[in-house]
Amino acid sequence: MEVDIVISGGLLLTMDDNYTVIKGSLIAIEGDKIVYVGQSTGINEQIFSAKKIIDATGCLVLPGLVNTHTHAPMVLFRGVADDLSLMEWLNNYIFPLEMKYVTKDTVYWGARLACAEMILSGTTTFCDGYFYPGRIARAAIESGLRIVLGLGFFDSDEDIDSAAKKHSATARRFIEKWQHISPLVTPALFPHAPYTCRPEIMRRLKQVADEYEALFITHLSETKEEVDTINERYGLTPVKLLYSHGILDERTIAVHCNWLNEEEIGLLASSKAKVSHNAESGMKLASGACPIHELLSRGITVGIGTDGCASNNDHDLVREMGTVAYLHKHITGDPTTLDARSVLALATRMGARVLGLEREIGSIEVGKKADIILIDTRTPRLWPLYNPYSQIVYAACGENVTTTICNGRILMENRRLVNLDLDEIMSQVESVAETIRQDELIRSRFD
Numbered sequence: 001m002e003v004d005i006v007i008s009g010g011l012l013l014t015m016d017d018n019y020t021v022i023k024g025s026l027i028a029i030e031g032d033k034i035v036y037v038g039q040s041t042g043i044n045e046q047i048f049s050a051k052k053i054i055d056a057t058g059c060l061v062l063p064g065l066v067n068t069h070t071h072a073p074m075v076l077f078r079g080v081a082d083d084l085s086l087m088e089w090l091n092n093y094i095f096p097l098e099m100k101y102v103t104k105d106t107v108y109w110g111a112r113l114a115c116a117e118m119i120l121s122g123t124t125t126f127c128d129g130y131f132y133p134g135r136i137a138r139a140a141i142e143s144g145l146r147i148v149l150g151l152g153f154f155d156s157d158e159d160i161d162s163a164a165k166k167h168s169a170t171a172r173r174f175i176e177k178w179q180h181i182s183p184l185v186t187p188a189l190f191p192h193a194p195y196t197c198r199p200e201i202m203r204r205l206k207q208v209a210d211e212y213e214a215l216f217i218t219h220l221s222e223t224k225e226e227v228d229t230i231n232e233r234y235g236l237t238p239v240k241l242l243y244s245h246g247i248l249d250e251r252t253i254a255v256h257c258n259w260l261n262e263e264e265i266g267l268l269a270s271s272k273a274k275v276s277h278n279a280e281s282g283m284k285l286a287s288g289a290c291p292i293h294e295l296l297s298r299g300i301t302v303g304i305g306t307d308g309c310a311s312n313n314d315h316d317l318v319r320e321m322g323t324v325a326y327l328h329k330h331i332t333g334d335p336t337t338l339d340a341r342s343v344l345a346l347a348t349r350m351g352a353r354v355l356g357l358e359r360e361i362g363s364i365e366v367g368k369k370a371d372i373i374l375i376d377t378r379t380p381r382l383w384p385l386y387n388p389y390s391q392i393v394y395a396a397c398g399e400n401v402t403t404t405i406c407n408g409r410i411l412m413e414n415r416r417l418v419n420l421d422l423d424e425i426m427s428q429v430e431s432v433a434e435t436i437r438q439d440e441l442i443r444s445r446f447d
C-alpha cells in the first residue's frame with residue numbers, strides 16, 4: 001500500500017481513550033490522515049511503501065500539542081516590560097506600545113516568529129486572538145500550523161443596538177470569509193472580556209457564533225479586580241453574568257477563570273463551557289490560578305495555554321505542562337494532584353476537546369489528522385527512561401522536540417524547520433524591536 005509517511009520504531013503514546021502505549025510502533029500517514037497505527041513487526045512495514053520513512057528509534061511519539069490560548073504577535077513585546085503589576089504592565093506599557101507598533105506588517109512577522117517557535121517546541125494547533133487576524137491566519141497557513149482564529153471585539157461608546165448590529169455584521173463577514181479558506185483555519189469570535197465588552201453585545205455576538213456553530217472565546221475572571229468591577233457594575237460575578245445572558249455552553253471557551261466560587265464552578269459544569277488554563281501567565285502577573293483540579297473533578301473540559309509572550313514569555317507548551325503540574329501540587333499541598341499523564345492529556349486530547357476538534361486531532365488514531373511530534377530521549381536531560389509521561393512533563397522542554405508533523409506535512413525534522421526561513425523572520429522582527437528600543441517609554445525603562 002502506497003503511503004506518504006511511515007514513522008517506525010518509537011515508543012508511541014497514542015493518548016486515545018484507553019491511553020494505549022505501543023513499544024516499537026508503526027504509524028502510516030496518507031495525505032493529511034493517519035491510516036495505520038500498530039506495532040512494527042517487520043512484516044507490516046513491508047506492506048507500506050512510503051515516500052518518506054522516519055526512524056523514531058529512541059523517540060517518544062505523541063500527538064502534536066494544542067495551545068488553547070495565545071496572542072501570537074505579542075512576541076514583538078517579549079521581555080519589554082516585565083516584573084510589573086498587571087495594571088501598570090497593561091496600561092502603561094502594553095496598550096501604548098500596541099497603539100504605536102501594531103500594524104498589519106508587524107503582526108504578520110510577529111505571528112511568523114510565533115509559529116516558528118511553536119513548531120520548534122511541538123505545538124501543532126493554537127487558538128489565537130489579536131489585531132489583524134487575517135495576517136495571523138496567513139502566517140499560520142504558510143507555516144503549516146492549525147489555528148483557531150479568533151476575531152477580537154472591544155466595546156465602544158455607541159448605544160447597544162448600533163454597536164451590536166455593527167459587530168454582528170463584522171462577525172458574520174469574518175466567519176464566512178474564513179470558514180472555507182483552509183482546512184487549517186477555524187474561525188471563532190473573541191470579545192475581549194466582560195469588563196471591556198457589555199454583556200448585551202456579547203450575547204448578540206454569541207448568537208452569531210451559534211448561527212455558524214463557531215466557537216465563542218472570552219477572557220473571564222482573570223483578576224480579583226475584574227470580579228470586583230463586574231460585581232459593582234452588574235451585581236453578579238463574571239461567570240454568573242455570562243450565564244445569565246445565555247452565553248455559556250459547550251462552544252464557549254472561558255480563558256483564565258482564576259477567581260471562581262463554588263456556584264460558578266457549578267455553572268461552568270452544568271453549561272458544559274470549556275476552560276483554558278494559563279498557569280505561567282497567571283503566576284507571572286500574579287493574577288491568580290484557575291482551580292483546575294476542582295474543575296476536572298466536576299467533569300469540566302480544561303485545556304492549557306501559554307497566553308501572549310508579553311505575559312509568559314514563551315510559547316513552550318512542554319515547559320507549561322511542567323508548570324501546570326507543579327502549580328496544582330503546590331496549591332493543593334497534595335503531590336498526587338494532576339499526575340503526568342493527566343497533564344499531557346490537557347495539552348493533547350483535552351485541548352482538542354476545548355477547541356471542538358476532538359474528532360480530528362488530540363490523539364494518534366486511524367482516521368485522525370496526522371498531527372504528530374517526536375521527542376528524542378537520547379540526551380542527558382531525558383536519560384534514563386522509566387516513565388515516558390513523567391519524562392515529558394517533569395524533565396523535557398520544547399527544545400527536546402525533534403520532529404513536528406501537522407496535517408500530514410513535516411514542518412520540522414531533526415530540529416530543522418522545513419519551510420520557514422528563520423533568519424529572515426528573526427531579522428524582520430529585530431527591525432521592529434530596534435524601533436521599539438528607541439521609544440522613550442522603553443528607553444527610560446532600560447537606562
Ligand SMILES: [Zn+2]
Pocket residue numbers: 069070071219255307308
Ligand atoms: Zn489572553
